Amino acid sequence: LPPLRYPATCTFSGNLESEKHQYIIHGGKTPNNELSDKIYVMSVVSKNNKKVTFRCTEKDLVGDIPEGRYGHSIDVVYSRGKSMGVLFGGRSYIPSAQRTTEKWNSVADCLPHVFLVDFEFGCSTSYILPELQDGLSFHVSIARNDTVYILGGHSLANNIRPANLYRIRVDLPLGSPAVECTVLPGGISVSSAILTQISNDEFVIVGGYQLENQKRMVCNIISFKDNKIDILEMETPDWTPDIKHSKIWFG
Numbered sequence: 001l002p003p004l005r006y007p008a009t010c011t012f013s014g015n016l017e018s019e020k021h022q023y024i025i026h027g028g029k030t031p032n033n034e035l036s037d038k039i040y041v042m043s044v045v046s047k048n049n050k051k052v053t054f055r056c057t058e059k060d061l062v063g064d065i066p067e068g069r070y071g072h073s074i075d076v077v078y079s080r081g082k083s084m085g086v087l088f089g090g091r092s093y094i095p096s097a098q099r100t101t102e103k104w105n106s107v108a109d110c111l112p113h114v115f116l117v118d119f120e121f122g123c124s125t126s127y128i129l130p131e132l133q134d135g136l137s138f139h140v141s142i143a144r145n146d147t148v149y150i151l152g153g154h155s156l157a158n159n160i161r162p163a164n165l166y167r168i169r170v171d172l173p174l175g176s177p178a179v180e181c182t183v184l185p186g187g188i189s190v191s192s193a194i195l196t197q198i199s200n201d202e203f204v205i206v207g208g209y210q211l212e213n214q215k216r217m218v219c220n221i222i223s224f225k226d227n228k229i230d231i232l233e234m235e236t237p238d239w240t241p242d243i244k245h246s247k248i249w250f251g
Contacts, residue, residue, distance in 0.1 A: 035068030
């Protein structure tokens with residue numbers, strides 16, 4: 001099994017109709033403050049007598065290998081019968097040449113590059129998209145078919161949580177992949193939130209922060225219809241006193 005960490009994870013099936021899923025685990029920060037650039041593929045081997053057996057293998061990458069990071073996202077898109085991992089954002093340690101004893105564990109935003117990862121052949125390619133100016137951390141990501149939506153996040157360099165909403169579309173023809181990014185209106189300012197899918201076309205965002213010391217107590221519902229995305233506030237639960245007064249409120 002991979003070492004204990006808080007990484008980026010996603011679910012991956014060979015195709016959209018497949019009932020067999022694999023789980024992709026990338027990067028993360030360990031309790032010893034080490035950052036990993038490893039990628040693991042975990043799958044269910046068998047189920048019997050209420051016991052589940054997993055297989056976990058480390059995947060070697062070649063090409064533009066994403067540096068070790070945390071607070072990023074990894075998703076899977078499907079296009080023309082093929083699939084590809086999409087990795088974005090996060091934080092990493094400052095370059096070794098800039099590290100001193102006092103700043104040994106100082107972190108910085110990763111460059112705003114989008115990485116396409118081919119899990120079958122272990123190839124990784126980096127893309128620079130002009131619409132993406134900041135390597136946002138702890139954002140919300142949603143993958144649908146050939147598209148990943150990036151919502152919110154925190155820019156450490158500027159210490160802001162911009163109300164961003166990006167649509168990253170990936171086309172996988174026989175030749176080289178094509179990646180395009182579009183800035184959409186209607187984003188919200190949020191970081192470190194929990195995203196839950198409640199139906200094929202609806203997701204709920206709970207928790208997170210809207211300012212450094214201000215928890216986000218409202219909830220949002222995200223709905224998709226005809227390739228359009230709508231983000232609306234929903235009725236807020238009756239939070240318990242423990243949640244209302246806790247300083248920690250994130251996923």
